[in-house]
Amino acid sequence: MNTKVHELLNRQINKEFYSAYLYLDFSNYFKAAGLDGFANWYMIQAQEERDHAMLFYTYLQNESMKVTLEAIDKPDKEFAAHMEVLEAGLEHEKYVTSLINEIYGAAYEDRDFRTMQFLDWFVKEQGEEETNANDLITKMELFGGDARGLYLLNQELAARVYSAPSLVL
Numbered sequence: 001m002n003t004k005v006h007e008l009l010n011r012q013i014n015k016e017f018y019s020a021y022l023y024l025d026f027s028n029y030f031k032a033a034g035l036d037g038f039a040n041w042y043m044i045q046a047q048e049e050r051d052h053a054m055l056f057y058t059y060l061q062n063e064s065m066k067v068t069l070e071a072i073d074k075p076d077k078e079f080a081a082h083m084e085v086l087e088a089g090l091e092h093e094k095y096v097t098s099l100i101n102e103i104y105g106a107a108y109e110d111r112d113f114r115t116m117q118f119l120d121w122f123v124k125e126q127g128e129e130e131t132n133a134n135d136l137i138t139k140m141e142l143f144g145g146d147a148r149g150l151y152l153l154n155q156e157l158a159a160r161v162y163s164a165p166s167l168v169l
């Protein structure tokens with residue numbers, strides 16, 4: 001494997017674990033605010049991010065490439081409103097999309113078709129992540145403005161259940 005592709009794939013392990021950490025922080029924010037449904041939604045999001053990290057980890061191991069685990073950054077954002085959390089989530093997913101695209105670009109340049117095929121799942125996944133984050137903002141805009149709407153939205157988000165990623169390595 002090309003050094004650049006290797007480096008970026010290894011970095012992505014850390015970025016996905018950071019994503020999990022960030023969403024745990026979001027979950028913690030909503031738990032403290034008494035919104036268990038939102039807390040559940042982000043808790044499941046965190047579990048998915050951990051799965052993503054493990055997919056990059058396993059892919060490198062399967063390719064007999066060295067895995068180096070780095071320190072995970074501290075989530076350090078302060079939020080003044082619930083909506084700010086949701087918006088930070090969307091911004092973060094757009095950032096992750098840019099990271100996946102960067103790896104894909106490096107793999108493409110090196111004609112590393114196996115890595116490109118591995119990344120295809122993540123390209124699609126990022127589309128879904130951005131859609132989910134956008135939908136949540138839209139719902140919050142529509143229904144989050146009054147206590148009754150927020151209560152119902154919180155109930156809806158409480159129903160989200162974890163499912164393992166469809167990609168198996």
Ligand code: MG
Pocket residue numbers: 016019048049052096
């Ligand atoms: Mg992810």
